[in-house]
Amino acid sequence: MMATYEYLCSHCGCFDVKLTIGTAPKSYGCPTCTNPARRLYSAPGLSLTSSASAALHEREEQAREAPAVVSEVPPRTRPKRRPHPALSRLPRP
Numbered sequence: 001m002m003a004t005y006e007y008l009c010s011h012c013g014c015f016d017v018k019l020t021i022g023t024a025p026k027s028y029g030c031p032t033c034t035n036p037a038r039r040l041y042s043a044p045g046l047s048l049t050s051s052a053s054a055a056l057h058e059r060e061e062q063a064r065e066a067p068a069v070v071s072e073v074p075p076r077t078r079p080k081r082r083p084h085p086a087l088s089r090l091p092r093p
């Protein structure tokens with residue numbers, strides 16, 4: 001099982017590393033400058049989410065790099081608004 005661990009390089013900032021759960025070292029070589037980066041203990045990006053939300057998350061991540069292009073605006077399917085039921089109970093002039 002894989003988990004995403006976050007590391008903070010003092011030169012380059014944060015980066016993510018995907019590792020097997022339980023194998024994340026306290027420091028990890030920065031992919032940019034190869035200096036040891038400190039592990040951040042934030043909310044872990046565990047792959048234990050439901051497949052539906054994982055798929056949604058995957059699609060959201062993909063949309064940053066390669067958003068799905070549509071050729072037309074989605075059809076307008078707004079439901080007809082009915083007047084609020086309390087309006088009929090108001091006194092009429």
Ligand SMILES: [Zn+2]
Binds near residue numbers: 012033034
């Ligand atoms: Zn770095």
